[in-house]
Amino acid sequence: MSQAPASRFPAPAIDALPEDIRTRLLAVQEKSGFVPNVFLTLAYRPDEFRAFFAYHDALMEKDSGLTKAEREMIVVATSAANQCQYCVIAHGAILRIRAKNPLIADQIAVNYRKADITPRQKAMLDFAMKVSADAQRVSDDDLAxxxxxxxxxxDIxxxxxxxxxxxLSNRMANFAGMRPNDEFYLMGRLPKR
Known part of the structure; x- marks a missing residue:
């Protein structure tokens, strides 16, 4: 495993963090076996950490007309277009797990138009990509x-x-030089034993 720093910014010691942030990091570590570098990097600015993860959770963890796997598809496709290594690798791992498909994240990251997805999911990603890269051109026709x-x-x-x-996340990860944790690379690729 790599010993490289999480990002260009110093990761605070977990035991020195405010209690709410420390509790969240320890819960994530308990569940996944490691602390994802995004948590360590954003903990550098506690108020922004709280705001970021409050909005993240509101979007990614709620009940919705989009499955959790479809939400991760959006993250992987748009993060690939934004050249965000951290989000492609980390959310690719989550997508593989949520879709129960070891191939889907790589397919979507490289070219979602050729991925083994439904026409509904392709339409979703077409729209997501337009919002991500060309939002000023979104029109009523896109929604229709x-x-x-x-x-x-x-859902829209x-x-x-x-x-x-x-x-936003892609730009922060790129600016901060955030490294994907080594653990993400193999997650969801092989069945658990």
């Missing part, structure tokens, strides 16, 4: 194109919000 695939207004909002939120 989603209706035949069964997306509600709330979620697609856009996830795309926009991860554009």
């Amino acid at each position: 194109a989603l209706a035949p695939h069964g997306f509600s207004n709330d 909002w979620d697609i856009a919000a996830i795309s926009a939120f991860f554009a």
Whole structure:
């Protein structure tokens, strides 16, 4: 495993963090076996950490017309377009686990148009990519194109919000030089024994 730092910014000692942040990091470590570098990097600025993860959780953990795997597809596709190594690797691992498919994250990261996804998911990613890279050109026609695939207004909002939120995340990860944890690379690729 790599001993490289989490990012360009010093990661605070977990035991020196405010209690709410320390508790969250320890819970993540308990569940996954490690602390993802995004948590360590963003803990450098506790108020921003709280705001970031509050919005992250509001988008990614709620009940929605989008499955949790579809939400991760949005993150992987848009993060690949934004050249964010951290988010492609970390959320690719989460996508593999949530989709129960060891191939899907790599397919989507390289070219979602050729991935083994449904027409509904392709339409979702087409829209997500437009929001991520060309939002000023989003029109009523783009929203109308989603209706035949069964997306509600709330679903469309979620697609856009996830795309926009991860554009922020991608830029912060790239600016900070955030490294994906080595553990992410193998997650969801092989069945658990």
